[in-house]
Amino acid sequence: MTNQGSATAEHRLTLQAKLGESMVLTESADMLRYCRDWHGDVTSGAVAVIRPRSTQEVADAVNLCRTLGLSIVPQGGNTGLVLGGIPDKPDGQVILSLERMNQIRRIDAEDFSAVVEAGCILSEIKDAIMDKGMFFPLALGAQGSCRIGGNVSTNAGGINVLRYGMTRELVLGLEVVLPDGTIYDGLTTLRKDNRGIDLKQLFIGAEGTLGIITAVSLKLTPYPDHVTTALLGLASLEDAIALYRRARRDCCDLMSAFEFMPPLAFTLAKEAMPDLPIPISADYPAYVLMEISGSGLVDIDDLMQRFLEGVMTDELVLDGTIAASQAQARNLWLIREGMNEGQAKRGSHMRSDVSVPLSSLAEFVAEAEMAIAAALPECISISYGHVGDGNVHLNVLPPNDITGQARLDAIYTAKTVLNEVVDRFLGSISAEHGIGRLKRSDFESRLPETHRNLLVAIKRAIDPDLLLNPGCQLSFPPIS
C-alpha cells in the first residue's frame, strides 16, 4: 500500500499540482510542528501535510491519496497524548490537518445546539457559545490548542466528565469524510433521534481510523453562572472517595469537578509557578479540589456551605478553603495545572491514565505505588486525577540524575509494573486518553479475541484498503 522514500518527491509534486500549492506543505521546516507530538517525545515525518479548507477539499484529498497509494493520518490540534495523529514513518503517509476548517457554522441557543467545523479550537467554541448565554461542558488542559474534531475522534474526557460525560455524550451529530471519499452527512441537531443504529458512535473514539470528522453538532446547556470552588484537606484517599460518594448524593447533579491531589502537588506546582499562593496547609495526606456549579435559581454557595459544614462536622474533611472570588478560584485551578507543569520540568517521566472501579481505587493506588516503589526505589510516584470517575493519573518521576537510556528503562519498568496491577484490578489502561500508537501494543496484547475480531471486521468493512491512520489502535496484519 505505501511507497518507498524515492517516490516521495514525485508524490509531493502530484499533491501540489492536483490540490494546489497553498493546501500542501512539503518542506521539513513547515511540517515539523505537525510531525512532533505534544510532549515533544516523538518527531516523525510525512510525505506532506495537507490542509483543506472545506469538506469537499477533504474528500478530494482522500480520493487523491487513495489513488496515489498514500495513507492518511488525520490531525486536529495535535495535542493528543498517545501519538494518534503522528505518522509511523515519513514515507507513504500524509498528515491531513483540519486546522483550516475552523468555522463556527452556527450556534442555536434556542435549540441548545451548535454546529462547528472540526478545526475549531475548543476554547474559542466555548467562548462563542458563552456569548450566547450557553455552555459547552468539555474542559481540559489543552483547550486553548486542541480542536473539536480531535476531541471527538479521541472521545476526550477532562475535568467535567463526572457531571456531563465524555465527549461522546456531548455530540448530537457528525459530518465525516469516509475512506472511499464519500461524505457522511449526519449533522443533525435533533436532541432525540432513534432511527436504528447510531452511526456517529462508530467515529467517536476511533481516532481517525474509520473516517475523517469534518464537522460536529454539539449539545449545549445553559451557562452555569454560579460556580463555587473549594480546596479541601483530608486524611487519606479512602476519605476522598467517601467524600465523593457523599457529595454525589448531597450535591445531586450539581457537582461539576472533583479532583484528587496528594501534598506533592503543591511542591510541583511551586516548582512551576513559584509565586502561586497555596491557601491551605500542606500537612494533610490528601486534597480534593471540588466545584459545584449551576444556572438559575439554585443557591450554589449555600449548597457548598451546608455540604462542607456536614462533612467537617463528621471529620471527613479536616480543613478547607472556599474561593471568595473568581480570581481565587482560578488560583486553586492553577495548583492543579502547575502540578502538571512541575512534573514536566522534572524531565521525561512515566505518565498514565488508568481507571478501576471506584470501590477498589484506594486499594489499587496503594498496591500500584508499593509495587513501583519496590521495583524503582529511587523514583517518586504521584497519583491524582478525576477520582469520581475511578480515573487516576499515576505518574512516576525518576530523579534528576537518572538520564538517557537508564531513564527510558525506568519509565518502561514503571509502566510494566503499573499495567500488571491495572490488570489485576480489571481496570483500563486508558481511561480517557485513547490508544493511538503509544498504547497500541499494550491494548492489543490485552484484547480478547472476540473484541479484536469485531474491530477488524468493522475496519475492513469501512476502510478495506487500510487508508486511514495506519498503525493507530490496531496493527494489521494481526500481531499474534
Added chain:
Amino acid sequence: MTNQGSATAEHRLTLQAKLGESMVLTESADMLRYCRDWHGDVTSGAVAVIRPRSTQEVADAVNLCRTLGLSIVPQGGNTGLVLGGIPDKPDGQVILSLERMNQIRRIDAEDFSAVVEAGCILSEIKDAIMDKGMFFPLALGAQGSCRIGGNVSTNAGGINVLRYGMTRELVLGLEVVLPDGTIYDGLTTLRKDNRGIDLKQLFIGAEGTLGIITAVSLKLTPYPDHVTTALLGLASLEDAIALYRRARRDCCDLMSAFEFMPPLAFTLAKEAMPDLPIPISADYPAYVLMEISGSGLVDIDDLMQRFLEGVMTDELVLDGTIAASQAQARNLWLIREGMNEGQAKRGSHMRSDVSVPLSSLAEFVAEAEMAIAAALPECISISYGHVGDGNVHLNVLPPNDITGQARLDAIYTAKTVLNEVVDRFLGSISAEHGIGRLKRSDFESRLPETHRNLLVAIKRAIDPDLLLNPGCQLSFPPIS
C-alpha cells in the same frame, strides 16, 4: 436462507432434541403471546420460541439455528411499538426470548453500578436498585413488562430523557452473543474507559440485528428522594416551549420531566379512568406536567415554588397546582397515562413519535395538525409528549363510525401527511421508538445512500449470513 413450511415440523423436533424440550415452545397456543405485538395489531407465527436460561444456552441456540438455516428474532418483554421482535412470517424464523435470563447479577451501590441479565423486567431492576439507595433513571409506561435487554436493544427513551439521556447513556457495558455464536464479554462497570472504538454502541439501538444482548452493566445515580410535581396551565404550545427553556436554566440540571399535553388529554384520561381527579381547570389551551427531583441538600420544594412564582408573575404560566403528596403526584401522572389508555379505547389510530428542533416545534405541530385536518377533516389530532427533547407524539384518532378498511386508510393517510411535514422540518420519524419492521419502509425510503452503505457494510461484517432479525430496520437485498 429460510425454509418452507413443510420443513417446520422437522426443525421443531431437532430444536427440542438438541436444546431440550423445556427450552423450546412449538405449540401455537404457547407461542401466541410471543407472536402478537404489544398493541395487538399484528399476530405472526414462528417455527419455535426458544427460551434459554444462560448466555451459553443462547450461544448454543444461535449455533444450532445457524446450522439449521433458521433465522432468529430476539425478543425481550415484547412491549416494543415498531414490531422489532415479531417475525415477518411463521416459517424459517424462531423467536429467541430472553425472559428466563432474569437474574440481577449484582448491584454495587459503592460503584454506582449494577449488572443485570437481559430478561430482567425494568421495574424490578429499579426496585432492587432503590432498595440499595440508588436509582436507575430509565422510566417508561411499559416498565412493568419491558425487559432491560429490549430497552438497550431499542435504546429506549421515556419521560426522564431530558435529564438522564436515552438508554444509551445509562449503559456501562454489554454481554452479547454474536451471530457466529461467540460471546462478546464487555460487561465492564468502569465509569470511564476510553480504549478506542466503543463496541457496545453498535448493539445499542440495533434492535437485535447485530447480536443478542444477554446482560447489561448499568450506570446508577443516588436515589432522588425529593420530588416535586406540578401541573400547569398555559396559553399555548409556544409558551410551553418558552417555559421549558426557562426551566432548563432556572432549575438547572434538576428538572427530571417536562411533558406537554393539550386539554383533550383530560377528556381521554377521564374516558379511561372516570374517577380520576383533574385538579386544574380544563379551559387552558396547553398544559405542562413538570417534575423537579434530587437527592441530598438541595431544597427541591423551594426551587419549584420560586420558579413558579417567577413564571406566574411573568404570566408565562396562567394556573398551576403542585402535588402536596406522593399520592397527588401519582394522580397527576395518571392523567398522562390515562390519556394513552383513552386513545386506545377509541380504537386503532395513527400513533407517531417524531422529533424536530425545539425552535420549530410549535410551528411544526401547527402545520402538521392543519395538514391532517385538511386531509382528514373527520379525525382528531392530539399532540403531546417530551417537548423538552423536541419529541412529540402526534396521534390521529378516527371517529368511532369509521371502521374496517376505511379506518386503516385514514391511518395510512394521516401517517403519510404527517411524515411529509416531518421531512420538511428536517425531523425524525422515530424520536424514541426505533425502526423495527413497522417503520422500515419509511426509514429506508429516507435513508441517504452513504448511510445505507455504512449500515449494510456493518451488517455484512458482523452478520454475513443475515441470521439475526431479518426484516428489521433494513431489507436485504436493498430496496432500490
